[in-house]
Each structure stands twice: as structure tokens, then as C-alpha cells.
Amino acid sequence: MRFKDKVSRVALRVSLIAMVVLSIILSAVIWGSDARFSRIEETSNQTQTKDLGQRSLRDIYLPTQTFYFKNKKMYQVYDTKNNLPLEFSKLTQSLRPLLPIRIWSSQTKYEKMLRNPNYIQLTYPDQITISLFLTNVRKNDSREFNRIFVSTTSSDYIYLGNDENHTLYCIRLNDVSFKTLIEHIRNAQTQMPVTLEKVHDDYLPFYEKNLSLPVYSYLTNEESDSYFVYRLLGSNNPTQHSNGDTITYSNGVYERLIAAKHTHNYEYIDYQQDQIPKTISRKLNDSLYFVRKIGLSEPDLRFFDADDNTVIYQNYVEEYPIFLPGKYKMRAQVKFASNGMTINFNSLDLQIPIPTNGEKKTLIPTTVAMDELYQKGYHRKDIERIIIGYTAKSSNSKNKKLVDLEPAYYVKINKQWKTLDEWLNTNNQLDNAGKEGLVDGL
Numbered sequence: 001m002r003f004k005d006k007v008s009r010v011a012l013r014v015s016l017i018a019m020v021v022l023s024i025i026l027s028a029v030i031w032g033s034d035a036r037f038s039r040i041e042e043t044s045n046q047t048q049t050k051d052l053g054q055r056s057l058r059d060i061y062l063p064t065q066t067f068y069f070k071n072k073k074m075y076q077v078y079d080t081k082n083n084l085p086l087e088f089s090k091l092t093q094s095l096r097p098l099l100p101i102r103i104w105s106s107q108t109k110y111e112k113m114l115r116n117p118n119y120i121q122l123t124y125p126d127q128i129t130i131s132l133f134l135t136n137v138r139k140n141d142s143r144e145f146n147r148i149f150v151s152t153t154s155s156d157y158i159y160l161g162n163d164e165n166h167t168l169y170c171i172r173l174n175d176v177s178f179k180t181l182i183e184h185i186r187n188a189q190t191q192m193p194v195t196l197e198k199v200h201d202d203y204l205p206f207y208e209k210n211l212s213l214p215v216y217s218y219l220t221n222e223e224s225d226s227y228f229v230y231r232l233l234g235s236n237n238p239t240q241h242s243n244g245d246t247i248t249y250s251n252g253v254y255e256r257l258i259a260a261k262h263t264h265n266y267e268y269i270d271y272q273q274d275q276i277p278k279t280i281s282r283k284l285n286d287s288l289y290f291v292r293k294i295g296l297s298e299p300d301l302r303f304f305d306a307d308d309n310t311v312i313y314q315n316y317v318e319e320y321p322i323f324l325p326g327k328y329k330m331r332a333q334v335k336f337a338s339n340g341m342t343i344n345f346n347s348l349d350l351q352i353p354i355p356t357n358g359e360k361k362t363l364i365p366t367t368v369a370m371d372e373l374y375q376k377g378y379h380r381k382d383i384e385r386i387i388i389g390y391t392a393k394s395s396n397s398k399n400k401k402l403v404d405l406e407p408a409y410y411v412k413i414n415k416q417w418k419t420l421d422e423w424l425n426t427n428n429q430l431d432n433a434g435k436e437g438l439v440d441g442l
Contacts, residue, residue: 057132057285057288058089058093058132058133059298060288060298060301060302060303060313061124061128061132061133061284061302061303062085062086062089062124062302062303063085063088063089063122063123063124063148064085064123064124064125064302064316064319064321065085065122065123065205065319066078066084066085066120066121066122066123066185066188066319067120067121067122067123067194067205068120068121068152068182068185068186069117069118070186070191072117073193074193074194074195074196075191075192075193075194076191076192076194076205077185077188077190077191077192078188078189078190078318078319079184079185079187079188079189079190080189080190080318081189082184082188084122084181084184084185084188085122085319087180087181087184088122088148088150088178088181091176091178091181092133092158092176095134095171095173095176100130100134100143100160100169100170100171101169101170101171102143102167102168102169103159103168103169103170104167104168105165105166105167105168106166107166109166109168110161110163110166110167110168111166111203113149113159113161113168114196114203116149118151118152118153119149119150119151119152119159120149120150120152120178120182120185121147121148121149121150122147122148122150123146123147123148124145124146124147124303125146125302125303125304125305125321125387126146126303126304126305126306127144127145127146127162127163127164127280127306128144128145128146128284128303129141129142129143129144129145129280129281129284130142130143130144130145130160130169131281132281132284132285133145133160134171141281142279142280142281143169144162144164144280145160145161145162145167145169146161146162146163146164146202147160147161147162147163147203148160148161149161149168150178150181150182151178152182155173155176155177155178155179156172156173157170157171157172157173158171158173159171163201163202163203164201164202192207192211193207193208193209194206194207194208195208197366199380199383199384199385199386200381200383200384200385201384202385204366204385204386204387205366206365206366206367207363207365207366207388208365208366208367209365210362210363210364210365211362211363211365211388212360212361212362212363213360213361213362213363213388213407214356214358214359214360214407215356215359215360215361215404215405215406215407216317216353216356216390216404216405217353217354217356217395217402217403217404217405218350218351218352218353218354218402218403218405219351219352219354219399219401219402220348220349220350220351220401220402220403221349221351221401222264222347222348222349223295223347223349225247225249225257225259227295228257228259228266228268228294228295228347229249229257231293231294231295232255232257232268232293232294233249233250233251233255233257234251236251238250238251238257245260245261245262245438245439246258246259246260246261246438246439247259247261253271254270254271254272255268255269255270255271255272256268256269257269258438259438260438260439261439262439263326263346263438263439263440263441263442264346264347264348264441264442265326265328265344265345265346265437265438265439265441266344266345266346266347266438267342267343267344267438268294268342268343268345269340269341269342269343270340270341271339271340272340273290273336273340273341274337274338274339274340274341275336276309276336276337276338277336280306283306283309283311283336284303284306284311286336287311287313287334287336288303288313290334290341290343291313291332291334291343291345294332294343294345296331296332296345296347296349297349300315300316300317300350301313301314301315301316301331301332302314302315302316302321304321304330305412305417307415309335309336309337310333310334310335310336310415311333311334312330312332312333312334313330313331313332313333313334314330314331315331315350317350317390317405320387320388320389320390320407321387321389321390321410322350322389322390322391322392322405323389323390323391323392323410323417323419324346324348324391324392324441324442325391325392325393325440325441325442326437326440326441326442327437327440327441328344328346328437328438328441329417329418329441330344330345330346330417331345331346332344332345332346333345346441346442348392348403348442350392350403354402361406361407363388363407363408363409364409366386366409369386369409369411369420370383370386372420372424373411373420373423373424376423376424378413378423382413382414383411383412383413384412384413384414384415385411385412386409386410386411386412386420387409387410388407388408388409388410389407389408389409389410390405390406390407390408391405391406391407391408391419392404392405392442393405393406393442394442403442408420408421411423
């Protein structure tokens with residue numbers, strides 16, 4: 001028995017020593033690679049931070065246009081007293097409906113729904129996902145839609161429509177009344193007669209007559225390079241290199257910020273962000289996370305467009321997007337790629353609207369604008385979208401912080417946005433918006 005006890009004690013001691021040695025070895029392996037551990041920790045924290053919350057997402061992913069029928073004629077409406085899309089968003093923000101049910105996918109039925117005078121329609125500038133609109137569905141629900149149908153006779157249901165594949169989803173509601181919203185829409189100050197025409201993958205409003213829209217003026221503000229350097233590269237004394245009209249700030253070999261010296265354009269590249277989001281919902285969510293990381297002012301910032309792995313955000317005035325001059329016309333554009341993520345953005349912030357003398361600019365009917373493109377040699381299949389937007393231009397006044405916003409037709413061809421006049425004067429040639437695009441514009 002004594003022999004057995006002695007053997008047991010020896011075996012126990014050997015086991016304890018082996019466990020201690022193994023623990024030391026494992027600790028050395030795990031903690032010895034600081035860079036590897038830091039990267040794991042950073043990735044984990046970032047994944048959690050990217051979940052912005054449904055409410056903050058809805059602030060950016062708002063409908064931008066509202067339509068209703070009067071005497072069986074469709075009108076696009078806008079009201080300066082009541083932000084109609086925001087009203088709708090507040091009404092549906094806390095909805096706890098059942099999972100949206102797919103009704104059908106039929107072009108004939110969908111176009112009939114578009115002409116149904118018993119529904120008000122709110123539209124997004126491009127497709128978003130159901131999980132960005134409803135709070136109680138799976139976050140990876142990437143079913144897309146861009147149009148909402150609200151009945152003028154019942155608050156029991158709303159419908160989500162996808163212009164691209166003619167799919168309609170039904171959502172049953174409880175304890176929601178759209179009566180006040182519908183009343184505000186019917187009494188909106190601005191009412192423009194339109195027809196919906198199929199252009200590429202969307203049904204777009206075509207303005208039947210000459211359209212007279214106001215010109216706006218704004219005082220602007222801008223942040224310095226140091227503001228964006230600190231937010232994007234941190235406080236680790238990034239290196240700085242000047243090259244012609246640009247300055248490049250670098251944080252090691254993984255991050256860089258390129259700033260134009262004479263415009264408000266920037267390009268941020270993060271080579272560590274080399275994973276392309278796998279779902280549409282995650283792509284939209286992550287892009288907004290990175291835009292907010294920049295620190296741009298958000299009151300009028302909205303989701304605008306998405307193509308493949310590129311997501312664009314624009315400022316809006318009334319219900320129209322604001323485009324900047326030059327090759328980079330967007331307030332913020334996020335592009336995901338397997339070799340890193342790139343964000344092009346502009347620091348010009350519209351601060352205070354300035355009273356004007358009532359100046360307006362007249363735009364031609366949309367069909368006339370399309371005819372001009374056809375005569376120039378563009379085919380209908382090449383035209384992806386045609387919308388009204390506002391161009392930010394330097395004011396003629398001596399105040400350099402004052403800019404004017406002038407309305408114009410903007411056309412998307414081959415995934416590029418330009419004014420109608422720019423397309424008519426480019427001889428069908430596409431711009432190669434490289435680094436030189438940073439130095440033009442405002």
C-alpha cells in the first residue's frame with residue numbers, strides 16, 4: 001500500500017509540473033505575439049461597434065420622395081412645414097409587426113399597384129433591406145425594397161415594393177394611424193404633376209412640364225486636416241508628405257489620408273479592412289459606420305446610392321440630393337475591396353441658409369432631357385437613372401464661405417453621376433477619376 005501511495009504522489013507531482021509547464025508555454029505563445037493579439041482584439045471590438053442600432057440607421061436611411069394621387073393624377077409633394085418622410089419614419093420606428101410576407105413578383109401586378117390611386121408612395125433613392133427598416137427581423141435579412149405603399153383607406157397593412165424585380169411584401173400593422181400624415185401629404189405646399197417611367201431598374205418620376213425650382217444660398221464651414229487626421233489615423237504622430245496639390249498623411253503602412261490643398265476633397269485608405277461584407281445589410285451598416293468614423297456633420301446626410309461594393313451618401317436640400325462640382329461629386333463614398341477599403345469624402349459643411357431674392361431656375365421636362373441624350377448617341381439601356389439634384393457652386397460674392405445651390409438634371413450612366421450638360425458635352429467618354437479628382441471642385 002505504501003508503495004502504491006508513493007507512486008500516486010509521484011504521479012500527481014509529475015502531472016502538476018506538466019500542467020504548469022504547459023500553461024507557461026501556452027501563455028507565452030498567446031501573449032508573445034502582441035501584434036496578433038491586438039489585431040484579434042481590434043477586430044472583435046470593431047465588429048461590436050459597427051452595430052449602430054436601428055434608430056441611428058433609420059436617421060440616415062430615410063425615404064426622400066413622396067407621391068400621392070389627386071383626381072387619378074400622380075403628384076410629387078413636398079412641405080416645408082412638415083418633413084413627410086420623417087413623419088412616416090417616426091410612425092413606423094417602433095413597429096413590432098410580423099415578418100413581411102412576399103405577396104408576388106409580377107411586373108404586370110406591380111405596375112398596376114404603382115397606378116393605384118388608393119395608395120400614397122414613399123421612395124428611397126436606391127434599394128435598402130428590410131432589416132434596416134424593421135427592428136424585429138433578422139439582421140441578415142437582405143431582402144431589398146425601395147418603395148413603400150401606404151393605404152389611404154386603412155392602416156392595417158403597408159406594402160414594401162422592389163422596383164427592380166417587381167416584388168411586393170405585405171406587413172400587417174397594429175395600433176398605427178396614418179391619418180395625420182395623409183392629411184399633411186394632401187395639403188403639402190409643393191405639388192408637382194409627374195408620371196412614373198421605367199428607367200433601367202427603377203420607376204422614376206418624369207416631370208411633364210417646365211419645372212421652376214428655387215436657388216439656395218448657404219454659409220459653409222470646414223474642418224481642418226488635423227481634425228480628420230486625428231479621427232482616422234489617431235494621435236500616433238502620423239508621417240506627412242507633400243506632393244504637388246495633395247498632402248499624404250500615413251499611419252504606418254496600413255492607413256493613409258490624402259488631402260487636397262485647394263479643395264475640400266479627401267481620400268482615406270485602410271488596407272487592413274480587406275474583407276468585403278457578405279450581405280447587403282452588412283454592407284450598408286458597415287459603410288455607415290465608417291462614414292460616421294470620419295466625423296461629418298449629419299443633419300441632412302442621407303443614403304443615396306449603392307453599386308456592387310460601393311455605397312454613397314449625400315447631403316439633401318428639401319427632397320433633392322446636393323452634388324459637388326468636379327469628379328468627386330459625393331459627400332462620402334465608401335468602396336470595399338479585397339485589397340483594402342477606400343473612402344472619398346468632402347469636408348464642406350452647409351451650415352446656415354441665407355435668405356435669397358427669390359431667384360429660380362427652370363428645368364426642361366424630363367422627356368425632353370431624355371431626348372437630348374438619345375440625340376447625343378446614348379441609348380436608353382445605358383441610362384441607369386435620371387433625377388433632379390442641386391449643384392453646389394461658389395457664390396459670386398466676396399465671401400468665400402458662401403455657396404449657391406442650383407437645380408439641374410443629374411444622370412447616371414455606367415455607374416457615373418454627371419449633370420445632363422456634362423454628359424452632352426463629354427462625347428460619350430468616361431472620366432477616369434483618379435487622384436487628380438481630389439484637386440478639382442470646391
